[in-house]
Amino acid sequence: MMKPHRRNRLGIILFITVGLSVAIGLTLFALSQNINMFYSPTAVANGEVEAGTMFRIGGMVKDGSVNQRQDSLAVRFVTTDYVHDVPVDYEGILPDLFREGQGIVAEGRLDAAGVFQASRVLAKHDENYMSPEVRAAMQQAGASPENHSFRESPED
Amino acid sequence: MIPELGQFSLILAFCLSILLGTLPLAGAAMGNGLWMSLGRPLSAGLFVFLGICLFILGHAFVTDDFSVRVVAAQSNSLLPMQYKLTALWGGHEGSFLLWTFMLSGWILAVSVFSGSMPREFVARVLGVLGLLCASYILFMLATSNPFDRMAPVPPADGADLNSALQDIGFILHPPTLYMGYVGYSVVFAFAIAALLSGRLDAAWARWSRPWANVSWAILTIGIALGSWWAYYELGWGGWWAWDPVENPPLITWLFGAALIHSLAVTEKRRVFKSWTVLLAILAFAGSLLGTFITRSGLLTSVHAFASDPSRGVFILGILGVSVGGALLLYAFRAPLIKSEFGFGSLSREVFLLANNIILVVAAASVFLGTLFPMFYQALTGDLISIGPPYFNLIFVPLMIVLAMLLGIGPISRWKKTSGGYLRRQLGRVALASLALGVALPLIVLLEISLPATIAVALALWITLTIGRDLLVKTVNKPGRWQGLRSLAYGYYGMQGAHFGVAVMLVGVALTSWFSTETSVLLRPGETVALGEYEFRFDGSERIAGPNYQADRAAVLVTRDGEPVADLYPELRVYLASGAPSTEMAIDAGLMRDLFVTPGEIRDNGAWTMTVYVKPFVRWIWLGAIIMSLGATLAAADRRYRKLARMRREETVAVGSAGERGGLQPAPGIGS
Numbered sequence: 001m002m003k004p005h006r007r008n009r010l011g012i013i014l015f016i017t018v019g020l021s022v023a024i025g026l027t028l029f030a031l032s033q034n035i036n037m038f039y040s041p042t043a044v045a046n047g048e049v050e051a052g053t054m055f056r057i058g059g060m061v062k063d064g065s066v067n068q069r070q071d072s073l074a075v076r077f078v079t080t081d082y083v084h085d086v087p088v089d090y091e092g093i094l095p096d097l098f099r100e101g102q103g104i105v106a107e108g109r110l111d112a113a114g115v116f117q118a119s120r121v122l123a124k125h126d127e128n129y130m131s132p133e134v135r136a137a138m139q140q141a142g143a144s145p146e147n148h149s150f151r152e153s154p155e156d
Numbered sequence: 157m158i159p160e161l162g163q164f165s166l167i168l169a170f171c172l173s174i175l176l177g178t179l180p181l182a183g184a185a186m187g188n189g190l191w192m193s194l195g196r197p198l199s200a201g202l203f204v205f206l207g208i209c210l211f212i213l214g215h216a217f218v219t220d221d222f223s224v225r226v227v228a229a230q231s232n233s234l235l236p237m238q239y240k241l242t243a244l245w246g247g248h249e250g251s252f253l254l255w256t257f258m259l260s261g262w263i264l265a266v267s268v269f270s271g272s273m274p275r276e277f278v279a280r281v282l283g284v285l286g287l288l289c290a291s292y293i294l295f296m297l298a299t300s301n302p303f304d305r306m307a308p309v310p311p312a313d314g315a316d317l318n319s320a321l322q323d324i325g326f327i328l329h330p331p332t333l334y335m336g337y338v339g340y341s342v343v344f345a346f347a348i349a350a351l352l353s354g355r356l357d358a359a360w361a362r363w364s365r366p367w368a369n370v371s372w373a374i375l376t377i378g379i380a381l382g383s384w385w386a387y388y389e390l391g392w393g394g395w396w397a398w399d400p401v402e403n404p405p406l407i408t409w410l411f412g413a414a415l416i417h418s419l420a421v422t423e424k425r426r427v428f429k430s431w432t433v434l435l436a437i438l439a440f441a442g443s444l445l446g447t448f449i450t451r452s453g454l455l456t457s458v459h460a461f462a463s464d465p466s467r468g469v470f471i472l473g474i475l476g477v478s479v480g481g482a483l484l485l486y487a488f489r490a491p492l493i494k495s496e497f498g499f500g501s502l503s504r505e506v507f508l509l510a511n512n513i514i515l516v517v518a519a520a521s522v523f524l525g526t527l528f529p530m531f532y533q534a535l536t537g538d539l540i541s542i543g544p545p546y547f548n549l550i551f552v553p554l555m556i557v558l559a560m561l562l563g564i565g566p567i568s569r570w571k572k573t574s575g576g577y578l579r580r581q582l583g584r585v586a587l588a589s590l591a592l593g594v595a596l597p598l599i600v601l602l603e604i605s606l607p608a609t610i611a612v613a614l615a616l617w618i619t620l621t622i623g624r625d626l627l628v629k630t631v632n633k634p635g636r637w638q639g640l641r642s643l644a645y646g647y648y649g650m651q652g653a654h655f656g657v658a659v660m661l662v663g664v665a666l667t668s669w670f671s672t673e674t675s676v677l678l679r680p681g682e683t684v685a686l687g688e689y690e691f692r693f694d695g696s697e698r699i700a701g702p703n704y705q706a707d708r709a710a711v712l713v714t715r716d717g718e719p720v721a722d723l724y725p726e727l728r729v730y731l732a733s734g735a736p737s738t739e740m741a742i743d744a745g746l747m748r749d750l751f752v753t754p755g756e757i758r759d760n761g762a763w764t765m766t767v768y769v770k771p772f773v774r775w776i777w778l779g780a781i782i783m784s785l786g787a788t789l790a791a792a793d794r795r796y797r798k799l800a801r802m803r804r805e806e807t808v809a810v811g812s813a814g815e816r817g818g819l820q821p822a823p824g825i826g827s
Contacts, residue, residue, distance in 0.1 A: 011501045012501060012506065012509070015501075015506075015510075016509075016513060019510075019513050019517075020513070020517070023513075023517040023521070023554075026549075026550060027517075027520075027521045027524060027550055030521075030545075030546045030549040030550050031524065031525065031528065031542065033545070033546070033549070034542055034543045034545045034546035034549070035532075035540050035541075035542065036540060036541045036542070036543055037538060037539070037540050038538070038539035038540060038541065056539075056541060070758060070759070070760070071677070072677060073675055073676070073677055073755075073764055091675075092675050092766075093675050093753070093755035093764050093765070093766055094755070094756075096736050096737060096738055097735075097736070
């Protein structure tokens with residue numbers, strides 16, 4: 001028979017252990033369900049991504065590629081790492097700093113025709129700032145970002 | 157010439173901080189009273205010289221001295237005066253100077269309001285803070301000097317402040333957030349001083365409590381300001397994005413909330429001592445982590461400053477040495493700390509323990525979600541991101557459990573509470589909140605909504621248990637009013653902050669669940685309906701601002717044909733940088749916000765825009781304000797001041813030369 005305060009202590013330790021295990025389990029489960037991979041246009045062109053998987057793509061908006069429908073919010077543009085191109089469809093309002101020649105990250109899925117159907121398009125609030133993802137994508141593709149004039153917006 | 161004076165003053169501040177970081181600590185170790193007494197004057201000197209630095213940099217901004225690099229990078233002669241001044245913290249160097257200045261302000265505050273503490277303790281606290289300050293100033297001098305000049309020829313005009321920052325939110329949010337963040341350095345220094353002296357007693361907890369409360373109160377406001385600013389400036393209708401730079405303040409805030417509760421247990425019951433120390437270290441680590449993430453450019457975020465790897469390494473060094481050293485000290489000292497263990501499995505201690513576990517698990521999961529992409533990339537080379545669903549999946553159940561316990565904790569008793577007592581006190585309250593939680597949303601929405609029911613029931617549960625507890629606390633007093641007056645500030649502060657939780661909970665739940673939005677293309681005269689509101693676009697006009705040009709749209713919102721609000725969203729172009737900026741228009745209300753984010757203008761005069769209806773969103777920030785006021789009120793409790801007064805009287809009686817040991821709890825002050 002344990003002394004009452006020992007039993008209390010054991011109870012509290014059990015309570016902490018069970019609580020923490022549940023929490024860790026829940027956390028890991030939540031984590032595994034919510035990982036979004038990031039791919040460069042080259043990786044997508046090489047078929048590394050299956051159609052229908054949610055992922056992020058990042059690259060430059062190709063010059064002259066933005067095709068805005070005049071009568072709706074639908075827009076089609078091409079994202080590029082200067083090695084491969086991936087067309088992107090989006091329906092909605094593009095961010096302030098979305099411009100041709102700027103880096104963007106889009107979130108969505110690839111459709112059967114190989115067009116990226118974006119549910120979200122992100123552009124950074126500082127035009128001198130390049131997202132590390134886009135930079136890495138450019139480097140992976142062998143295109144050094146420094147060789148391209150992404151640091152200057154078209155108006156400059 | 158003037159910026160060089162700033163540089164000189166920064167170097168002087170560095171020398172002072174080195175002295176502050178060494179002499180009082182050495183004095184405390186060797187019992188040298190003179191060295192220990194240097195802490196206060198050195199703190200004042202540090203504050204003055206860092207203040208001069210800040211003033212001189214501010215002067216350079218106000219007078220458009222574009223020969224100073226940061227002024228040229230962040231300001232412009234067209235910038236309105238309030239933004240010229242605040243452009244100081246629009247970049248890495250200036251904001252770090254502000255951060256360091258804030259630290260010196262906290263150091264000064266400690267040196268002024270520490271009259272009640274023993275000399276050795278104050279010397280150690282100031283010494284630890286001095287070392288921290290020295291490392292920050294060294295960081296500035298070595299990698300990010302705000303007084304650097306543009307060589308050889310200064311530009312004719314500056315590059316302008318980022319247009320997204322030209323806003324009242326930018327004036328308020330960074331200083332408040334920094335102030336709260338840096339406050340945790342003080343709590344950290346208290347913990348280190350206590351570890352160094354080996355006296356982790358109730359007195360240490362009592363001294364720490366007001367500082368932990370005030371830091372938390374300011375941090376709460378700082379985070380809320382950031383959330384409010386992002387809500388109306390970034391234009392996507394959200395108030396929290398789980399952005400990697402939003403998360404460290406939240407981590408610090410969660411640790412800080414856990415610390416406040418754990419300090420209460422340590423002071424009142426002398427248990428959880430080593431746990432409390434650990435929380436103080438973790439809260440401080442959270443604040444440094446925030447600095448590291450923002451300034452290293454390692455993670456993608458809207459907040460990232462232009463990055464420079466050497467800065468990241470330096471801050472990581474500061475983080476490693478201070479937190480690593482603290483943990484090492486903790487590992488050596490913690491086994492020596494004896495906690496009495498006298499509480500039952502149903503007692504206030506246990507409820508506070510549960511509170512701490514939930515808050516720490518929440519903080520740890522935010523930490524994991526924030527840094528996981530970085531670890532993953534380091535291990536596999538793949539780039540990933542963790543979406544908001546992860547954080548929501550963890551947070552929602554944890555906060556529901558926390559809110560349920562929050563009703564029980566304050567009414568339970570220290571040491572041992574019987575289940576029967578809790579049932580008697582809370583049984584009817586629980587039934588009432590459940591019944592109203594089902595009924596209220598049903599009456600308003602005419603349908604059963606589980607999220608609304610949970611939120612309303614939990615908020616009522618918290619509120620009603622506060623009321624119940626007030627009744628219990630005053631039942632034996634001769635008159636109710638007298639009873640209420642006899643309760644301490646600390647008690648009202650606690651219940652006030654808890655009520656803030658209830659208010660915020662309603663806001664978070666209802667706005668997350670019932671917000672609606674739609675993106676449309678509207679020609680002048682066209683209408684879009686959203687819920688019970690109609691938004692009519694009445695055309696646009698070109699207007700000129702002080703340093704921008706804008707197209708302004710007029711949108712009339714009606715409900716059942718009655719006008720509700722006129723909204724004027726703008727599409728601005730800033731003249732200096734050519735940067736575009738969208739300005740949303742909001743009609744704020746206690747029960748709902750209506751707002752319009754403009755997109756772009758088509759050739760035929762049509763606008764794209766997103767319109768939102770966001771119910772109860774104001775309650776989120778209202779809850780934060782109430783929480784913050786509660787924490788401040790608790791810090792103003794009479795017993796902290798009473799203690800200070802007694803201590804001063806004692807000092808006068810004993811004389812300042814006498815050796816003073818640790819403070820014993822003064823009679824009549826406990827609970």
